[in-house]
Amino acid sequence: MLADNYNQVSRQIREAAARSGRSPHGIKLIAVTKTVGPEKVREAIKLGITDFGENRVQEASEKVTGIREVKWHFIGHLQSNKAKDVLPHYTMIHSLDRFSLARTLQNCAERFNLEAKVLLQVNVSGEKSKFGLNPEAVSDFIDSLAGFDRLKLCGLMTMAPYVDDPEETRAFFRELRVLRDRSVRPGLELPELSMGMTNDFVVAVEEGATMVRIGSALFN
């Protein structure tokens, strides 16, 4: 039952926040609806969920264009030629990982006359299967965005490796937070850390996540 799952996830977030001395209000639950249809999204809205995540432009399009009263987050790998389909419909893109995409987003944002809120995706674990900037490249990458006045860089995002014991993900989440702290500079606050999925969100919250992206724990 979605309601029971939601209650349980919310409680786990609250408890993890308390353990790390944080307010639960500083943590946004993004319900990842990539495996479910619009009727489940509506059920989630009735429970009070306000933010939803999708990782594929095409599959999400019916939900995202049909359900306008919530915030949609784009969390998957974004091909540059799809940027124009994503920007107008999503509140934030969590997966900026290369300069060419930044340039495309800047151009689209100019064209639509809007601001593109983005997170930098960082591959902290170094797994070959994962997208994201190398942690060492983040500082220069941020510098390279200076001329893109339509991009609002809000923070960092990562995906930890899938492991049986979520405790093993702690070092990766901590590294993202340290990287964020080091990347803050005058005029750039980077408040958001998008990290933690079903398997590891408790550890991510303990390590400072401000956004957790949860699918299976809610919808399975």
Ligand SMILES: *Cc1c(COP(=O)(O)O)cnc(C)c1O
């Ligand atoms: C699918 C997905 C999630 C949610 O994964 P669950 O394990 O189902 O919670 C989070 N982030 C990204 C980028 C995803 O693609």
